[in-house]
Amino acid sequence: MKVDENLIKKYSKTGPRYTSYPPATFFDENFSNFDFEKKIIQSNDENPQNISVYIHIPFCPQICHFCGCTTESGFTKPFLERYVDAVIKEITYVSKLINKNRKLTQIHWGGGTPNAISYKYIERITNKLYEVFDFSQNYEMAIECNPAHLEFRHIELLKKFGFNRISVGIQDFRDDVLNAINRKPSKHPVDDIIKKIKDEGFTGTNIDLVYGLPLQTVDSFKKTVEKAIDLNTERIVTFSYAHVPSVLPRQKILEKIGCKIKTVNLKYTSLGVSAYQVVAPAECSSNLSRFDGVRYGHRSDNSSDLENLYRESRSEGFGKEVKRRILVGTYALSAGYYDAYYLKAQKVRNLIANDFRDAFDQVDLIIGPTTPDKAFKIGEKMNDPIAMYLSDVYTVSTNLAGLPAMSIPMGFKENMPLGLQIIGNHFDEKNILKISHLYQQETDWHKREPGK
Numbered sequence: 001m002k003v004d005e006n007l008i009k010k011y012s013k014t015g016p017r018y019t020s021y022p023p024a025t026f027f028d029e030n031f032s033n034f035d036f037e038k039k040i041i042q043s044n045d046e047n048p049q050n051i052s053v054y055i056h057i058p059f060c061p062q063i064c065h066f067c068g069c070t071t072e073s074g075f076t077k078p079f080l081e082r083y084v085d086a087v088i089k090e091i092t093y094v095s096k097l098i099n100k101n102r103k104l105t106q107i108h109w110g111g112g113t114p115n116a117i118s119y120k121y122i123e124r125i126t127n128k129l130y131e132v133f134d135f136s137q138n139y140e141m142a143i144e145c146n147p148a149h150l151e152f153r154h155i156e157l158l159k160k161f162g163f164n165r166i167s168v169g170i171q172d173f174r175d176d177v178l179n180a181i182n183r184k185p186s187k188h189p190v191d192d193i194i195k196k197i198k199d200e201g202f203t204g205t206n207i208d209l210v211y212g213l214p215l216q217t218v219d220s221f222k223k224t225v226e227k228a229i230d231l232n233t234e235r236i237v238t239f240s241y242a243h244v245p246s247v248l249p250r251q252k253i254l255e256k257i258g259c260k261i262k263t264v265n266l267k268y269t270s271l272g273v274s275a276y277q278v279v280a281p282a283e284c285s286s287n288l289s290r291f292d293g294v295r296y297g298h299r300s301d302n303s304s305d306l307e308n309l310y311r312e313s314r315s316e317g318f319g320k321e322v323k324r325r326i327l328v329g330t331y332a333l334s335a336g337y338y339d340a341y342y343l344k345a346q347k348v349r350n351l352i353a354n355d356f357r358d359a360f361d362q363v364d365l366i367i368g369p370t371t372p373d374k375a376f377k378i379g380e381k382m383n384d385p386i387a388m389y390l391s392d393v394y395t396v397s398t399n400l401a402g403l404p405a406m407s408i409p410m411g412f413k414e415n416m417p418l419g420l421q422i423i424g425n426h427f428d429e430k431n432i433l434k435i436s437h438l439y440q441q442e443t444d445w446h447k448r449e450p451g452k
């Protein structure tokens with residue numbers, strides 16, 4: 001992909017955000033149907049003469065939490081049929097006002113998720129367009145596709161219907177980010193989808209990305225962009241996440257229960273797991289030393305002398321994870337390593353606690369995910385303790401800072417729950433419980449059984 005640097009410099013400034021033309025800021029309730037017809041008829045004498053058509057399909061099988069579009073889920077077949085009939089009626093009505101010599105050069109299908117409706121509807125609408133408009137030889141017909149619902153045979157069908165550009169809504173390549181925004185990952189590897197689109201002879205392919213989403217970092221989004229570049233598509237489009245709860249009810253649950261949202265930066269959170277994996281095992285090693293089979297805990301029947309009694313009782317009485325922690329902790333606390341590990345981890349702990357203290361100067365509660373992914377099954381990660389420890393990235397910092405927190409269900413992925421962590425300042429359990437209760441009055445994820 002070639003990028004014109006002058007173009008980047010030219011447009012590297014702030015401007016209005018719009019996804020429609022004319023933008024919503026130009027909409028006017030006094031603009032009547034008569035005005036609309038007049039404008040179309042007037043345009044017949046204007047240049048350029050070519051026509052562009054936008055087909056809007058405002059339906060999605062599942063609503064992404066970040067979405068700023070006006071879209072609906074849970075649509076039924078009769079409802080969709082009525083909508084498609086209305087679109088066809090509109091095409092017929094508008095086409096009658098347009099001079100027959102005008103060429104149709106651009107057709108864009110957006111939404112919603114146009115590729116999630118039955119392809120027979122897509123065919124009906126495109127057939128109508130062919131019937132009433134004269135397509136230019138170099139027309140471009142594009143469709144926005146959510147890869148979660150895109151099969152290879154769909155790409156073949158779109159080609160057959162005359163589409164020549166596909167815009168693939170990736171948003172982010174990371175499953176945990178998609179999960180956090182209630183979006184399904186791609187049904188097939190994105191590389192294979194892009195290859196199929198190219199093999200079918202589409203002349204244009206876009207990749208759409210969104211930045212500013214939960215769990216994304218500058219570094220992770222950089223990797224997403226690099227991966228998108230590697231796919232070698234014609235265009236890559238990036239949108240910023242717009243948090244506009246005033247117009248989008250789905251972004252509103254927290255606002256609805258009386259919260260004012262403010263973003264805070266906890267810059268040392270990423271060091272939490274490393275610090276915790278030194279501090280917590282050190283505490284384990286020291287606290288559990290009293291479980292020696294004499295004063296506390298299990299006592300082995302297979303001991304011959306005192307030293308043997310300690311060894312056998314502790315070997316038999318502790319599980320694998322406890323032994324792992326005792327060994328790590330004993331190492332970190334031993335002479336010669338104390339400064340390098342335990343002391344350093346305590347310093348990081350201070351930085352994390354200060355981070356939270358500064359944040360609580362600005363807000364009353366901190367709300368975010370409990371884990372980077374859905375709940376895993378019992379024992380699923382027993383053989384991969386590092387993966388298990390990394391799942392704690394959002395909770396261990398809270399522990400290190402000595403703060404109260406609570407995790408409540410905030411959605412499901414593959415039938416397993418996702419957690420919302422509510423962190424309060426010292427001794428502010430009251431507000432954590434209050435917000436959790438209010439949140440659960442507005443949602444019913446806590447009533448759903450995992451695995452069903």
Ligand code: SF4
Pocket residue numbers: 059060062063064067068069071111112113146169183
């Ligand atoms: S699929 Fe697209 S239009 Fe539908 S909810 Fe997600 S982001 Fe919005």
